Structure formats: structure tokens, C-alpha cells
Amino acid sequence: MTTDTPTRAPGGRLPRPARGAGLSHSAAPPRERDQRRPRATRAETLHAGAWWLWALGLATAASRTTNPLLLGLLVSVAGYVVAARRTDAPWARSYGAFLKLGLAVIGIRLVFAFALGSPIPGTHTLVTLPEVPLPDWAQGVRIGGRVHAEGLVFALYDGLKLAALLVCVGAANALANPARLLKSLPGALYEAGVAVVVAMTFAPNLVSDVQRLRAARRLRGRADRGPKALLQVGLPVLEGALERSVALAAAMDARGYGRTARVPRAVRHTTSVLTLGGLVGVCAGTYGLLADAGAGYGTPVLVAGLAAALAGLWLGGRRSARTRYRPDRWGVRAWLVSASGAAVAALMVWANGYAPAALHPPAVPLTAPELPLWPAASILLGLLPAFVAPAPGPRSPEEEEQ
Amino acid sequence: MIRFEQVSVTYGDDTAAPALDGVDLTVPEGELCLLVGPSGVGKSTLLGTVSGLVPHFTGGTLRGRVTVAGRDTRTHRPRELADVVGTVGQDPLAHFVTDTVEDELAYGMESLGVAPAVMRRRVEETLDLLGLAGLRDRPLATLSGGQQQRVAIGSVLTTHPKVLVLDEPTSALDPGAAEEVLAVLQRLVHDLGTTVLMAEHRLERVVQYADQVILLPGPGEAPVTGTPAGMMAISPVRPPVVSLGRLAGWSPLPLSVRDARRRAASLKERLPETEAALPKPRRESGKAGSEPAEVTHLSVRHGRTAALRDITLTAAPGEIIAVMGRNGAGKSTLLRSLVGMHRPNGGSVRVGGVTPHRTAPAELLRHVGLVPQEPRDLLYADTVGAECAAADEDAGAEPGTCRALVSELLPGVPDATHPRDLSEGQRLALALAVVLAARPPLLLLDEPTRGLDYAAKERLVEILRGLAAEGHAIVMATHDVELAAELAHRVVVIAEGEVVADGPTAEVVVASPAFAPQVAKILAPLPWLTVPQVRAALEEAR
Structure with missing residues (x-):
């Protein structure tokens, strides 16, 4: 079995291999022009933080508009980048789940608007459902009744916005390895972070356990479908998960997880004081900012609190003796990717100033939404990562063979 | 390097029998030390104390x-021993x-705070x-099973431990992958002077590499230490080559x-x-179309990869077929x-005249039974008794059928025992009884000897022979060449989803060095x- 891929000479065309492995590459347009971009090997992988900044930028943009055309464009931009740049790793497969979740959100929002009515006044009645009479104390709540087109359109726009946010988060999830992101955390938070990542890897394990045990039910001559089957495998699945976590904890302990360095007493005490004091400062500062009376002292207290908390974290990191193996480097490509996300967000916020109507098409009266030219163009900036981020490595050796 | 001084371990309260008692021995530096003994004598406990x-x-x-290495395990927690002991x-x-792979290799070093430049070099x-x-x-x-096991060993090696502790490192591996892992261990002992303490049931794979053997003869009994040859002479568990030598x-x-x-x-x-004692299948050729298993030109795909390609296979009543091949074949x-x-x-699959994936589970049960790789998956109830009652009900058998089978396969296990408290071999026997309650003419076993010691394996061989003599067709997937040689009438070798060899056991296993049992090689x-x-x-001959 050969795992090595054909090497690509810089600037040169890939010589077409005799066994036809090149077909799958040339079929996908973005990969055809990949020759000047490095493969996403360990050394060249984009910093996970850059992907998250890019995705958060798109999400911010999505939260600033309800125009379905712009939202659709945002989702397509995120989708295109994911399709072009995601790897074959397990976490990269979560994108589909986020898409489905987004569709479910839209569906639920529409069903609610349909059944429970909408606060939006409307004139275009689609259907009139029988209204359920409710007692007096439930005033303001309506079940059934007239369904307006305006209400449904409003719900659709709203749901679409939420779905676009979810898709952006999903894109970051599919593109960035969650474990890599951890490596960028301060040392003091690392152990908590490992716990979170380990917990996240348990979900796929649980799913495969459920599948295996349901299949085993079939061997006992019991139905392997239906809610009853799912309930009956629940206990064994939980037992299995518990056993696995104990085994993993033992393995981690035996490999030195949680070893601490000796630090002087004074440093330990300073750490506690700084962290606690910082947190109190943050709370007080936030309260000051939100309450009318304390607008004057709010900001400085918040800033001081944050600084103290960060110093506490930094000092706390000295207790952990960990070092980091090949942390991701923040290079030019990472700057470009995160900047494209930030640019999309900033331009969209700015667009809210010059074209608020186009960004928020009214549901009342019903009008067809237009595609505002400049905001749409600014969203297209989000496509930049599809061209500058390192291309994913070969999928799997078997597929390369085919 | 490792010193045990009058060690005993007791789980539960003080009145419970000790899991390990009177251990007083030394493992010198740079030796490959093998821990042997029947299941349940405390091998894993002994490894855990290190x-x-x-x-x-x-x-x-x-x-x-x-x-x-001079550190007392009572005062040092596992994480403080992580730089001297690696456990797999x-x-x-x-x-x-x-x-x-790369992150896994680096993980232990990161925890120990090794400098980045050193980490990079050691990973390479x-x-x-x-x-x-x-x-x-x-x-x-x-990764495949053998690759995963090598990564697991590598992940503890990067911290340069003085001692490597391995609990059944090759049990789940096919013969080729096991060779890979053992070759690596050999190299560590020879080149790096690592001390290796290893427990393994499949002695035929490892005993020739050992410098010293620690035998745990029974639960709570004191261990005996000696040269491999000396220990094999008295050991209750021994590989075929030793049995042949004794004979x-x-x-x-x-x-x-x-x-x-x-x-x-x-x-x-x-x-x-003469070719006297080779097993002959009891071929009672049934009518065409109602053989226990008939697979014709079967292809199965998982997503985009072809898992099986054009497989044709028939099992006759009373026939035992071993399916072999590397992990993931x-x-x-x-x-x-x-x-x-x-x-x-x-293609098509038919078992006893029905098509499995279109048949309701309750009906299929009467045609075919599978004991999965992890027999525990089949067991849901809290007690052996309840499990048997449920099995009778599922199978529509007379109440007491399954219990009678359990008593036959697994004498002396009371009804109130929790299936979780059974040993690996006992659990397998219970799962087998549960499946057999429906009297399926075709019995399938996936990796039945994983985790079994030689005694449990011998019992399994007897049980399966008995079932075949009663007319059950048996198909088992296994890595255990000795089991296949002892039991199977026919061996089918699968590679990358295709049948690459199919014939009488003697012909197939002898033809391939990887699948030949020790006696055939000798x-x-x-x-x-x-x-x-x-x-x-x-x-x-006498």
C-alpha cells in the first residue's frame, strides 16, 4: 500500500499518473489550481484560531441582516470553503450535522409561527386554523387561528438568520481541529480543556456503542428498531461509556496527566489573590457599566479586574510543567483567513449604516427582498480562505488508490 | 529494576481472599520478563502494581x-512514575x-514537560x-489494529521509560501484526536496554523471546520464577511447541x-x-437451497470502500469453517x-433457505446465531438466571432450555451471578448458551478465543466439536491458527474482501507460513x- 502522494513541483503541472489517481483531483476545480499552495500537513496546517475568527466574522455578519438572499450567500460562502478545505478527519464530518440542525431550526420556527400565530400584523391570510379556546389567565397566548403570509415570512427570515449562525459555527468545527485549538490555551486552563475535548470525543463513541448494541439485540431475536430498543440498550451503553472513561483516566494518569511543578508558596498565594481579585473586579466592573449610577468607575474597574485575572492565569500556568509539541504557527495565511472574516463582519456592520432597508427587508408589507450589491460583494470576501488556506491532504490511501 | 517485597493485594474488605499474595521477586534491568498463568490469577493486578x-x-x-527504579509505588502516584514506567x-x-499519531506520540512528553526540541527529535x-x-x-x-498497538507502544516509549509494562499486547492482533509488535519489543530490549514486563495468553507467540518467566500457578498462590524452559516444564499453560516437546x-x-x-x-x-487422524467433516449434504449457509457472489460496501467482493461460500451441516485473514480484511x-x-x-446470502436481511429477528434466530467479538454485547440481564429466562422467551424455547445448556457448558455457576462477574471464558460460554437456546443450524463465532487461556480454549474446542457432531454448521472468524488447526474442517482466507484461499485445513494452513500452526511447522x-x-x-503406531 502506498501512502505517499504524487509530489507536485512548484508552479508545474502534476504529471498525470498512469493509474488514474489524478482524476479525482482534476474533477474538483479548487484542487486543480492547488499547486502553489502547500498540502495541509502538520507543519502547514492553518492555525485553528484563524478558522474560528473567520467563522465568527461570518457569524457576526449573519447576525446583522435578515435578508434571505444575503444569508443564503453567507451560507454558500461558508459551505464552499468547507468543501474546498476540509480534511478527512473525524471532526470534519460534523458539517452535515450542523446543516441539518440549521434546517431543523427553520422548520421549528415555521411550525411555531404556523400553529401559535405571530405578533406581526398581516393581511394575507393563507389558512384559518380552528382556534383553541384558552382560559382568561392565558391571555396573549393563541393556539390556532388565522395564519398570515407575513407572519410566516417573518419567521422564515428569523429562522434563516439563526440557521446561518449555526452553519458558520459548524464550518469552524469542520475546518479546525478542536484539539489543536486547545494547544493555544494558557497553561493553567489546559487541563480543563483536555477534559472538554475528551468529553467531546465521547459523543461519537456513544453513537457507535448504540449502533453495536442495537445490532446485538437483533442477534437475540428482538426488534432492533423503535424507541423500546433504544431504551433497553441505554443502560449497557452508559455502562460502556463509564468503563471507557475510567480506562482512559487510568491511561492518562499513567502517562503523567496532571503532574504539577513545585512552585514557591508566595507564588501560589499571589496566584489565588490575583485570580479571585480579578474575578471580583470583572463582576463589579460589569455591574458598574450596566447600572446607571456607576458609569464612571465601571470601565477602569473592569479593565483592572481583567488584567488581574489574566496575570493570575499566567502565574497559574507556572504550576503546570507542560510543554507544547509543535504548536500551530500564526503565519501570513492565518492573518489572511482571519482578516477576511473580520472584513466581512466590519463591512456588514458598516452596511447597516448606509443600507438598513436592504439588509432588513420588511415582512409587512410583503415585498420581494432585493440583493444589495455592495453588501453582497463584501460577503464574497469570505471566500478568500478557499484560495489561501493550505489544501487538505490526500483523503485516505484507499481512495487514492481508486 | 522492579522489586516486589512480600506484596499482596486485596480488593474489597480485609476478609476477602487476596487477589495476589506472597509476591517476592526481582526483575533485573534490560530483561524481557513474561508473566504467565491461567485467567483470573491476578496477572493484570501484578502489572498494575508496577x-x-x-x-x-x-x-x-x-x-x-x-x-x-528505586521509587516506592506507595508514595508515588502513577503520574509521578510516568517517566520511568510506560503501560500499554x-x-x-x-x-x-x-x-x-504524532500528537499521541508527543502527549506523554508534553505532560512531563520535555523541551520542545527534544520532543521533536524523539518523535521522529x-x-x-x-x-x-x-x-x-x-x-x-x-489505523489497523497492529498499527494502533504500535502507536500505543510508541506513545509510552517517547518518554524513554526504563520499564515497559504490557498487558496482552498481541491478543487482539492477527499473526502478522503480532509479529510486528513483538519485533519492536525485541528491538527495545536489545538496543535500548528497556526492561519489559509482559502478560500474554498466546504463549506460542512470545515465549521464545522471554529471558525470564514468572508463573502465577493459581489465584492467591505465590509466583514461581525461572528460565522459560524450566517454567514451561511445570506450567499449566503452555504453547503447542512445549506440549509436543513434553509428549x-x-x-x-x-x-x-x-x-x-x-x-x-x-x-x-x-x-x-499415513494420513490417519486428520479431521473429516461429517458431510450430510442437505437438499440444495436449504444448506445452513449459502453465500453466492456476495459483495458488501461500507460507504465507498468495498468490504467484501464476490464471496462464494457454502457451509454444510456438521462442518466447521475457520475464516482467517488480517485485521480489517x-x-x-x-x-x-x-x-x-x-x-x-x-450477490445473495441465504441461511437455511431464508434471506437474513429481510427476515424478522425473531424468525432468523431459528436459522442462525452469532456470538459477537464482545460476548457482553449479548447480555442484558442482571443475573445468569434472568439472562437464561429471557433467552428462552426470545427463542420461544421450553423454559429451562438455556439454563440446561449453561449447566452443561459452564458447570458450577449459580443463577444469581452477575454476567459482569464472570471471567472472559465463562461469559463466552454464557453467550453461546443464549444463542444456542434457539437451536440454530448455523452457528457463527467472531474471534472466540480472544482473552481465553489454554484451558478455556480446550473446553471451547470440545463444546464446538460436540455441536458439530450434532449437526450444527459452525463458521468462526479467528486469528488463532492453533484453534483453526485443531477444530476446522475447512479454512477460508480472506484478504481485502476477497477469498484468496479456500480448502481443507491441512492444505490451506500448511501452505502459508503466517497461518501454519507450530506443530505443522515442526x-x-x-x-x-x-x-x-x-x-x-x-x-x-505403538
């Missing part, structure tokens, strides 16, 4: 003292903390040492096939040249297709495969 997981992690009371268990997936060295360089960016879940009266006992072959000349002369997929868990993408070109066959032949 890494400090017993008692810090498992609970229980440790008396006496264990010191590793049977299931590498349970050991992995990160998700790619370890990738080369274990032959993993081509896999460095691969997600761990996509032939060789002294000192041979431990490797090579040793034995040198002495085999006289034995070969004593053996008759499609053995389990074939068995699962026979119980309808996979829909064929081409006595080649004579046709004997197992020690009992040789014994019978010798008695006949």
Missing part, C-alpha cells in the same frame, strides 16, 4: 512494597488521549523505530519452532506415514452479513497439525 495504578487507581489494599493495555483505543526517532513514519498525520481511528520427552524443552525442528527427526521416524463483515446486519450490494512435511493428533498417531 505502574502504581494498583492501588492508587483501582482501590484495594496493597501490602508489602513495590519499587521501580490490550485495547489501544482505550489508551489514546489525542487524535492523530520513535516514528522510525516503530515504522510509523508514513502514518504520522493519520487520525488514530483510521516426545525432549529435555530441555524447546521454546521455538526452530529448536524443536532440530530435534524432531527422531519423532518424525516414529510417526506413521472483512471477516466480521462476512459473519454480520450472514445475520442480516449488512444488506448485500450484490513436523513438515508430515501432515500433522496439532499435539492431540500427534499423540493419537503415536499411540496407534
Whole structure:
């Protein structure tokens, strides 16, 4: 079995291999022009933080508009980048789940608007459902009744916005390895972070356990479908998960997880004081900012609190003796990717100033939404990562063979 | 390097029998030390005391003292021993903390705070040492069993431990992958001077590499230490090569096939040249279309990869077929297709005249039964009694059918026992009884000897022979060449989803060095495969 891929000479065309492995590459347009971009090997992988900044930028943009055309464009931009740049790793497969979740959100929002009515006044009645009479104390709540087109359109726009946010988060999830992101955390938070990542890897394990045990039910001559089957495998699945976590904890302990360095007493005490004091400062500062009376002292207290908390974290990191193996480097490509996300967000916020109507098409009266030219163009900036981020490595050796 | 001083371990309260008692021994630096004994004698407990997981992690009371490189495990927690002891268990997936090969290799060093430049160098060295360089960016879940086990060993090696503790490192591996892992261990002992303490049931794979053998004869009994040959002479568990040596009266006992072959000349002369004792299938050819299993041109795809391609296979009543092949070759997929868990993408599967994936589970139960790789998956109830009652109900059998089977397969297990408290072999027998309650004419077993000691394996062989004699067709997927040689009438070798060999056991296993049992290798070109066959032949010749 050969795992090595054909090497690509810089600037040169890939010589077409005799066994036809090149077909799958040339079929996908973005990969055809990949020759000047490095493969996403360990050394060249984009910093996970850059992907998250890019995705958060798109999400911010999505939260600033309800125009379905712009939202659709945002989702397509995120989708295109994911399709072009995601790897074959397990976490990269979560994108589909986020898409489905987004569709479910839209569906639920529409069903609610349909059944429970909408606060939006409307004139275009689609259907009139029988209204359920409710007692007096439930005033303001309506079940059934007239369904307006305006209400449904409003719900659709709203749901679409939420779905676009979810898709952006999903894109970051599919593109960035969650474990890599951890490596960028301060040392003091690392152990908590490992716990979170380990917990996240348990979900796929649980799913495969459920599948295996349901299949085993079939061997006992019991139905392997239906809610009853799912309930009956629940206990064994939980037992299995518990056993696995104990085994993993033992393995981690035996490999030195949680070893601490000796630090002087004074440093330990300073750490506690700084962290606690910082947190109190943050709370007080936030309260000051939100309450009318304390607008004057709010900001400085918040800033001081944050600084103290960060110093506490930094000092706390000295207790952990960990070092980091090949942390991701923040290079030019990472700057470009995160900047494209930030640019999309900033331009969209700015667009809210010059074209608020186009960004928020009214549901009342019903009008067809237009595609505002400049905001749409600014969203297209989000496509930049599809061209500058390192291309994913070969999928799997078997597929390369085919 | 490792010193045990009057060590005993008790789980639960003080009145419970100790899991380990009177251990007083030393493992010198740079030796490969093998821990042998029947199941349930405390091998894993003994290994756990070295890494400090017993008692810090498992609970229980440790008396006496264990010191590793001068550190007392009572005062050092496992994480404080992490730089001197590396532990690898049977299931590498349970050991992995990160998700790619390179990160996994670096994880232990990161915890210990090794400098980045040193980490980088050691990861590269370890990738080369274990032959993993081509896999460095691969997600761990996509590796084969042997590759995963090598990564698990590599992940503890990078911290340069003085002691490596391995609990059944090759049990789940096919013969080729096991060789890979053992070659790596050999290299560590020879080149790096690492001390290795290893427990393993499959002695035929490891005993020739050991410098010292620690035998735990029974639960709570004190261990005996000695040279491998000396220990094998008294051990209740022994590989076929040793059994053959004992049968032939060789002294000192041979431990490797090579040793034995040198002495085999006289034995070969004593053996008759007939093909006497080879197992013959009891072929009661049924009517066409109602054979226990008929697979014709079967293809199964998982997503984009073809798991099985154009497989044709028929099992007759009373026939035992062993399906062999490396990890991931499609053995389990074939068995699962026979119980309808996979829909064929081409060709057809019929068991006793019905199509498995279109048959209701309750009906299918009467045609075919599968004991999965993890027998525990089949067991839901809290007690053996309840499990049996449920099995009778599922199968529509007379109440008491399953219980009678359990008493036959597993004498002396009370109804109130929790299935979780059974040993690996007992649990397998219980799962077998549960499946047999419906009297399926076709019985499928996936990796039945994983985790079984020789005694449990012998019982299993007897049980399966009995079932075949009653007319059950048996198809088992296994890596255990000795089991296949002893039991199977026919061996089917699968590679990458295709049948690459199919024929009588004697022909197929002898033709391939990876699948040949030890006795066949020693006595080649004579046709004997197992020690009992040789014994019978010798008695006949006398």
C-alpha cells in the first residue's frame, strides 16, 4: 500500500499518473489550481484560531441582516470553503450535522409561527386554523387561528438568520481541529480543556456503542428498531461509556496527566489573590457599566479586574510543567483567513449604516427582498480562505488508490 | 529494576481472599520478563502494581512494597512514575488521549514537560523505530489494529521509560501484526536496554523471546520464577511447541519452532506415514437451497470502500469453517452479513433457505446465531438466571432450555451471578448458551478465543466439536491458527474482501507460513497439525 502522494513541483503541472489517481483531483476545480499552495500537513496546517475568527466574522455578519438572499450567500460562502478545505478527519464530518440542525431550526420556527400565530400584523391570510379556546389567565397566548403570509415570512427570515449562525459555527468545527485549538490555551486552563475535548470525543463513541448494541439485540431475536430498543440498550451503553472513561483516566494518569511543578508558596498565594481579585473586579466592573449610577468607575474597574485575572492565569500556568509539541504557527495565511472574516463582519456592520432597508427587508408589507450589491460583494470576501488556506491532504490511501 | 517485597493485594474488605499474595521477586534491568498463568490469577493486578495504578487507581489494599527504579509505588502516584514506567493495555483505543499519531506520540512528553526540541527529535526517532513514519498525520481511528498497538507502544516509549509494562499486547492482533509488535519489543530490549514486563495468553507467540518467566500457578498462590524452559516444564499453560516437546520427552524443552525442528527427526521416524487422524467433516449434504449457509457472489460496501467482493461460500451441516485473514480484511463483515446486519450490494446470502436481511429477528434466530467479538454485547440481564429466562422467551424455547445448556457448558455457576462477574471464558460460554437456546443450524463465532487461556480454549474446542457432531454448521472468524488447526474442517482466507484461499485445513494452513500452526511447522512435511493428533498417531503406531 502506498501512502505517499504524487509530489507536485512548484508552479508545474502534476504529471498525470498512469493509474488514474489524478482524476479525482482534476474533477474538483479548487484542487486543480492547488499547486502553489502547500498540502495541509502538520507543519502547514492553518492555525485553528484563524478558522474560528473567520467563522465568527461570518457569524457576526449573519447576525446583522435578515435578508434571505444575503444569508443564503453567507451560507454558500461558508459551505464552499468547507468543501474546498476540509480534511478527512473525524471532526470534519460534523458539517452535515450542523446543516441539518440549521434546517431543523427553520422548520421549528415555521411550525411555531404556523400553529401559535405571530405578533406581526398581516393581511394575507393563507389558512384559518380552528382556534383553541384558552382560559382568561392565558391571555396573549393563541393556539390556532388565522395564519398570515407575513407572519410566516417573518419567521422564515428569523429562522434563516439563526440557521446561518449555526452553519458558520459548524464550518469552524469542520475546518479546525478542536484539539489543536486547545494547544493555544494558557497553561493553567489546559487541563480543563483536555477534559472538554475528551468529553467531546465521547459523543461519537456513544453513537457507535448504540449502533453495536442495537445490532446485538437483533442477534437475540428482538426488534432492533423503535424507541423500546433504544431504551433497553441505554443502560449497557452508559455502562460502556463509564468503563471507557475510567480506562482512559487510568491511561492518562499513567502517562503523567496532571503532574504539577513545585512552585514557591508566595507564588501560589499571589496566584489565588490575583485570580479571585480579578474575578471580583470583572463582576463589579460589569455591574458598574450596566447600572446607571456607576458609569464612571465601571470601565477602569473592569479593565483592572481583567488584567488581574489574566496575570493570575499566567502565574497559574507556572504550576503546570507542560510543554507544547509543535504548536500551530500564526503565519501570513492565518492573518489572511482571519482578516477576511473580520472584513466581512466590519463591512456588514458598516452596511447597516448606509443600507438598513436592504439588509432588513420588511415582512409587512410583503415585498420581494432585493440583493444589495455592495453588501453582497463584501460577503464574497469570505471566500478568500478557499484560495489561501493550505489544501487538505490526500483523503485516505484507499481512495487514492481508486 | 522492579522489586516486589512480600506484596499482596486485596480488593474489597480485609476478609476477602487476596487477589495476589506472597509476591517476592526481582526483575533485573534490560530483561524481557513474561508473566504467565491461567485467567483470573491476578496477572493484570501484578502489572498494575508496577505502574502504581494498583492501588492508587483501582482501590484495594496493597501490602508489602513495590519499587521501580528505586521509587516506592506507595508514595508515588502513577503520574509521578510516568517517566520511568510506560503501560500499554490490550485495547489501544482505550489508551489514546489525542487524535492523530504524532500528537499521541508527543502527549506523554508534553505532560512531563520535555523541551520542545527534544520532543521533536524523539518523535521522529520513535516514528522510525516503530515504522510509523508514513502514518504520522493519520487520525488514530483510521489505523489497523497492529498499527494502533504500535502507536500505543510508541506513545509510552517517547518518554524513554526504563520499564515497559504490557498487558496482552498481541491478543487482539492477527499473526502478522503480532509479529510486528513483538519485533519492536525485541528491538527495545536489545538496543535500548528497556526492561519489559509482559502478560500474554498466546504463549506460542512470545515465549521464545522471554529471558525470564514468572508463573502465577493459581489465584492467591505465590509466583514461581525461572528460565522459560524450566517454567514451561511445570506450567499449566503452555504453547503447542512445549506440549509436543513434553509428549516426545525432549529435555530441555524447546521454546521455538526452530529448536524443536532440530530435534524432531527422531519423532518424525516414529510417526506413521499415513494420513490417519486428520479431521473429516461429517458431510450430510442437505437438499440444495436449504444448506445452513449459502453465500453466492456476495459483495458488501461500507460507504465507498468495498468490504467484501464476490464471496462464494457454502457451509454444510456438521462442518466447521475457520475464516482467517488480517485485521480489517472483512471477516466480521462476512459473519454480520450472514445475520442480516449488512444488506448485500450484490450477490445473495441465504441461511437455511431464508434471506437474513429481510427476515424478522425473531424468525432468523431459528436459522442462525452469532456470538459477537464482545460476548457482553449479548447480555442484558442482571443475573445468569434472568439472562437464561429471557433467552428462552426470545427463542420461544421450553423454559429451562438455556439454563440446561449453561449447566452443561459452564458447570458450577449459580443463577444469581452477575454476567459482569464472570471471567472472559465463562461469559463466552454464557453467550453461546443464549444463542444456542434457539437451536440454530448455523452457528457463527467472531474471534472466540480472544482473552481465553489454554484451558478455556480446550473446553471451547470440545463444546464446538460436540455441536458439530450434532449437526450444527459452525463458521468462526479467528486469528488463532492453533484453534483453526485443531477444530476446522475447512479454512477460508480472506484478504481485502476477497477469498484468496479456500480448502481443507491441512492444505490451506500448511501452505502459508503466517497461518501454519507450530506443530505443522515442526513436523513438515508430515501432515500433522496439532499435539492431540500427534499423540493419537503415536499411540496407534505403538
